[in-house]
Amino acid sequence: MAPSAAEHTATAEQFAAPEQQREAAFLGMWTFLATEIMLFGGLFFGIAVYRWLHPDAVREASQHLYKSIGGINTAVLLASSLAVALAVLSGREGDRRSAVRNLLVGAGLGLAFLGIKAYEYYLDYSEGLMPGVGPKPFPLPPDSELFINAYFFATGIHAARADRGWRAGGPCPTPGDRIAAAGSAHRDRDRRALLALRRHRLDFSFPVLYLVGG
Amino acid sequence: MSTATERLALERAGYVTACYTLRSWLLTTDHKRIAILYMLAITGFFFIGGAAAALIRIELFSPTGVFLSNDGYNKAFTMHSVVMVWLFLIPSIPTTFGNFLIPIMIGAKDLAFPRLNLLSWYIFMLGGLFVLYALVAGGVDTGWTFYTPYSTLFSNSYVAAAALGIFITGFSSILTGLNFIVTIHKLRAPGMGWFRLRLFVWSHYATSVILVLATPVLALSLALNIAERVFGIGIFDPRLGGDPLLWQHLFWFYSHPAVYIMILPSMAVISELISAFAQNRIFGYRFVAYSSIAIASIGFLVWGHHMFVSGQSMWASITFSFLSFLVAVPSAVKVYNWTATLYKGQVMIKAPLLYAIGFIGLFVVGGITGLFLASLAIDVHVTDTYFVIAHFHYIMVGAAVSAYFGALHFWWPKMTGRMYPEGWGIASALLIFLGFTLTFFPQFVLGYLGMPRRYHLYDPQFQVLNVLSSAGALVLAAAYLIPLTYFLWSLRWGARASDNPWGADGLEWTIASPPPKHNFAQTPVITRDPYQYPLKEGT
Numbered sequence: 001m002a003p004s005a006a007e008h009t010a011t012a013e014q015f016a017a018p019e020q021q022r023e024a025a026f027l028g029m030w031t032f033l034a035t036e037i038m039l040f041g042g043l044f045f046g047i048a049v050y051r052w053l054h055p056d057a058v059r060e061a062s063q064h065l066y067k068s069i070g071g072i073n074t075a076v077l078l079a080s081s082l083a084v085a086l087a088v089l090s091g092r093e094g095d096r097r098s099a100v101r102n103l104l105v106g107a108g109l110g111l112a113f114l115g116i117k118a119y120e121y122y123l124d125y126s127e128g129l130m131p132g133v134g135p136k137p138f139p140l141p142p143d144s145e146l147f148i149n150a151y152f153f154a155t156g157i158h159a160a161r162a163d164r165g166w167r168a169g170g171p172c173p174t175p176g177d178r179i180a181a182a183g184s185a186h187r188d189r190d191r192r193a194l195l196a197l198r199r200h201r202l203d204f205s206f207p208v209l210y211l212v213g214g
Numbered sequence: 215m216s217t218a219t220e221r222l223a224l225e226r227a228g229y230v231t232a233c234y235t236l237r238s239w240l241l242t243t244d245h246k247r248i249a250i251l252y253m254l255a256i257t258g259f260f261f262i263g264g265a266a267a268a269l270i271r272i273e274l275f276s277p278t279g280v281f282l283s284n285d286g287y288n289k290a291f292t293m294h295s296v297v298m299v300w301l302f303l304i305p306s307i308p309t310t311f312g313n314f315l316i317p318i319m320i321g322a323k324d325l326a327f328p329r330l331n332l333l334s335w336y337i338f339m340l341g342g343l344f345v346l347y348a349l350v351a352g353g354v355d356t357g358w359t360f361y362t363p364y365s366t367l368f369s370n371s372y373v374a375a376a377a378l379g380i381f382i383t384g385f386s387s388i389l390t391g392l393n394f395i396v397t398i399h400k401l402r403a404p405g406m407g408w409f410r411l412r413l414f415v416w417s418h419y420a421t422s423v424i425l426v427l428a429t430p431v432l433a434l435s436l437a438l439n440i441a442e443r444v445f446g447i448g449i450f451d452p453r454l455g456g457d458p459l460l461w462q463h464l465f466w467f468y469s470h471p472a473v474y475i476m477i478l479p480s481m482a483v484i485s486e487l488i489s490a491f492a493q494n495r496i497f498g499y500r501f502v503a504y505s506s507i508a509i510a511s512i513g514f515l516v517w518g519h520h521m522f523v524s525g526q527s528m529w530a531s532i533t534f535s536f537l538s539f540l541v542a543v544p545s546a547v548k549v550y551n552w553t554a555t556l557y558k559g560q561v562m563i564k565a566p567l568l569y570a571i572g573f574i575g576l577f578v579v580g581g582i583t584g585l586f587l588a589s590l591a592i593d594v595h596v597t598d599t600y601f602v603i604a605h606f607h608y609i610m611v612g613a614a615v616s617a618y619f620g621a622l623h624f625w626w627p628k629m630t631g632r633m634y635p636e637g638w639g640i641a642s643a644l645l646i647f648l649g650f651t652l653t654f655f656p657q658f659v660l661g662y663l664g665m666p667r668r669y670h671l672y673d674p675q676f677q678v679l680n681v682l683s684s685a686g687a688l689v690l691a692a693a694y695l696i697p698l699t700y701f702l703w704s705l706r707w708g709a710r711a712s713d714n715p716w717g718a719d720g721l722e723w724t725i726a727s728p729p730p731k732h733n734f735a736q737t738p739v740i741t742r743d744p745y746q747y748p749l750k751e752g753t
Contacts, residue, residue: 014317014324014401016737024326024400031392031426039430042464046438046449054455131445143455149447153438 040154047150054143061144064129065151069120073113080109117159124152228631228728243328244731249314250629251335252305257698259301259342264691266294270670271653271687277674287670289353289371296358297349300380301342303610304472307479308425309338309390311621312418314629316394318722318729319412321403321738326396330389338386344379348372357668359469362450362461366442374440381436384429387475391425394418405740409503412720412744413496416503417482420510424471424478428514432468435461462524466517474513476610477577478506480617481548484570487620488552490718491567492559495745498551505544512541522593531590538588545581549574560748564716565639569620572647573613580608583658598668601661604654612650619646619697627711631728632704638696645693652686719745 015021051058087102121130128136131149138145229246232238239247269290273282282290313331317324325331348354354376356365365373398411398419439461441447448454450461489496496502518526518534552574561567583605586592596602623643627633656679661667665676672680714723721738722729 012328013732014322014326014328020400024396027399028327028392028396031395035388035392035426035430038427039434042431042434042467043438046460046464049457049460050449050455053457057455131447146448146451146454146456149441149445149454150449153441153447153449157437 040157043150043154043157047147047154050146050150054147057141057143058147061140061147061151064127064140064144064148066120066123069116069123073116073120076109076113076116080106080113083109114159117155227730228726229731230630230728232731241332243324243332245313245317245325245328245331246629246729248328248331248335249310249312252309252313252338255335255339255342256302256305256310259297260694262346263294263297263302264694266290266297267687268691270294271684273670274672274680275684277672277677277680279670282670284670285355288355288357288668289349291668292354292357293349296345296354296376296380298610299358299472299476300383301345303476303614304387305338305383305390306476306614306618307483307621308394308418308421308475309335311414311483311625312394312421312479313390315625315722316397316415316418317401318725318733319415319720320398320401320406321721321734321740322397322401323732323734323737325393326401327393331393334386334389334393337389338383341379341382341384341386344382345376346379348375348379351375359465360436360439360461361465362439362442362458363452366439366450374443377436377440377443381433381440384433384436387425387429388433391422391429394422395426398422403738403740407740409500410740410743411503413485413499413502413506414482417478417485417506420506421475421478421482424475424510424513428468428471428475431464432472435464435468438464459521459524459526462521463517466520467514470517470520471510471513473606473609474509476614478509480573480614481506483617483621483624484552484573485548486718486720487566487570487624488555489745489747490624490716491562491564491570492556493562493717493747494555494559495747496551497554497557498547499743499745501547502551505547508544509541512537512544516541519588519593522590523597535588535590539585542581542585542588545577549578549581562716563640564623565634565636565643566620566624566716568640568643568647569616569623572643572650573616573620576608576612576616576647576650580605580613583608596661598666599661600657600665600667603667604657604661607654607657612654616646616650619643622697622701624716625722626701626704627715628722628727628729630705630708631711631726632708633711633715634697634704634708635700638700642693642696642700645689645696649686649688649690649693653683653690654686656680656683656686717749719747719749 011018011021015024083102083106087099087106090096090099090102124130125134126136128134128139129148131145131152138148140148229244239251242248242251269282270287273280273287273290279287313325349372352372354369354373355371356369356373360373360377365377398415402411438447438449442450442456446454449456450458452458485496485502516534516538518530519538522531522534552570583601587596587602587605623634623639660676660679660683663676665672711727713725713727715727716723721734724738725733
């Protein structure tokens with residue numbers, strides 16, 4: 001479908017053509033994702049060093065994590081990614097209703113992810129695993145504590161950023177939204193593709209912590 | 215019809231006169247106005263950091279101290295370094311001149327993401343306010359490196375607030391770098407191939423890559439530091455199996471490339487100044503362009519040279535030493551090329567050129583002493599002494615701040631439409647060079663003789679050199695205040711600047727001073743390489 005006259009006029013003034021605007025937004029989003037890889041990369045590097053220094057402690061600690069909940073949550077996250085990707089496809093085909101429905105499913109699954117995560121944190125709390133708070137003392141050998149703490153730190157940051165992913169485009173714009181918005185005020189489908197890109201990277205980093213114990 | 219005429223007039227008006235309200239500045243998305251917002255902010259931070267430096271140098275007049283307690287001295291040098299590194303040097307040239315000039319130099323109307331650009335200024339200000347809060351509420355005493363375990367387990371100062379402030383400003387850096395990368399890739403005017411870009415743009419591209427790839431690592435490291443301090447998660451705490459040295463690795467993985475974030479934009483400026491005032495084509499354009507990329511790439515692999523005495527393996531140290539020598543090669547390429555550009559040029563002695571020549575001299579001294587420090591055996595002798603202080607001030611102040619002032623003088627007529635008084639410009643350039651040398655050269659000697667950094671009480675044998683250094687600092691302080699005064703004066707009383715007062719080549723000199731809101735009435739079409747001196751009429 002060729003861009004309409006209205007779409008042309010909606011091109012931001014710094015761009016010569018809608019295509020240039022679209023390319024810029026995609027390059028911006030990929031660059032933004034590269035920064036995210038570097039952000040989590042430092043953390044995973046630290047955890048890898050720790051895994052190498054204290055293999056037994058990490059193995060024991062990771063056995064205390066709820067792999068089933070982590071597994072379900074990974075599935076929920078990937079399913080929600082799929083829904084968002086389908087929304088992008090529907091958008092490309094011009095099926096607006098289906099795009100909106102898929103986006104809602106994606107957002108709903110995202111909320112489900114946060115709910116399940118909260119339940120898992122509650123179980124961890126009851127076991128005394130949370131740093132500094134809880135009804136019981138830390139139940140594992142002391143050198144496992146660091147791994148558990150790193151787990152809370154990493155999943156906490158992940159959940160916070162996943163939450164921002166859900167709210168993307170909402171009333172409180174994040175830098176990622178700004179880039180997505182720059183992509184295509186005039187074309188919803190590009191905007192969705194950009195937001196979807198942003199979402200997917202969160203999902204693939206998620207299971208690492210559960211599996212590090214091997 | 216009249217509205218169309220009004221709109222046309224508005225289009226042609228300079229970006230400053232287009233609208234005068236405060237709101238029009240605080241909500242602007244014009245890259246030129248955002249550059250000015252940054253300039254105001256970092257000028258403020260520069261003088262705050264400078265005031266802390268004055269405290270340090272006054273204290274060091276006497277071997278027994280003058281007026282600061284041990285604790286007060288720790289806080290003074292931390293305030294100086296944190297403010298200068300994170301709130302002045304890292305944003306300095308990219309956010310002001312980069313923001314103002316990159317779109318114009320590539321023939322674009324603005325950066326790719328103008329609102330993101332404004333957002334990054336607000337993020338910067340928010341982070342800056344956190345840092346200032348930490349400094350005013352009670353100060354921080356860890357030095358700018360926040361070494362663990364001191365910063366996480368022992369310091370009783372406002373470490374978390376300062377670290378949070380720097381964490382926040384990091385996102386501003388990331389967004390600026392991202393904006394530059396996308397702009398340089400996607401918004402170049404028709405005909406503007408990669409090798410028709412100005413070297414200013416090349417260097418900023420290399421800087422942006424570092425900003426985007428290194429800053430997130432710093433952000434995460436600071437988040438870990440805060441989590442360690444507040445919740446005791448243990449990642450840097452040996453009692454829980456963590457390792458304090460991990461902090462040094464993570465910190466320097468960012469902070470050594472950060473040195474190149476500070477110096478590459480300075481090199482960008484110097485290439486422009488030298489070629490404009492020599493009226494000569496830049497010698498070895500492609501070598502200079504690629505050397506920026508080489509510095510950005512190799513710069514990621516040298517962080518371990520900060521850790522030669524931290525107990526790292528000898529083989530790691532040898533590797534880092536070799537790579538540190540290697541990164542000096544592209545820097546040397548630039549110096550040779552600048553010098554060769556001056557050769558047989560029609561050299562005009564003006565203030566910007568004096569800053570550029572000062573830059574080259576000080577950068578060479580700073581760079582070569584960097585090689586001393588990259589040599590394993592010498593580093594053991596001078597680690598944590600004034601030798602290191604002198605070395606990095608030659609790079610970060612002697613070179614980077616000189617380049618910033620050179621850029622200010624060179625592009626001031628373009629940014630404001632006013633000329634600064636040339637005589638005062640030349641005098642202050644000379645005075646800055648003299649004041650700088652008097653301040654920092656004695657510190658090489660002090661360090662080599664064994665005076666350690668970060669102490670305010672010292673052996674009386676070091677007093678003469680310390681007094682020389684402190685006297686130099688006073689000269690330097692005065693020399694920095696002179697340009698502040700005459701730049702402000704020039705805004706009202708300076709002569710009107712023509713479109714191209716220096717007879718320089720480049721798109722920014724083809725448009726009005728100050729530039730109109732959208733830079734170009736029509737998108738320029740580029741048909742030739744840059745730096746085609748001598749300029750012909752109509753080019």
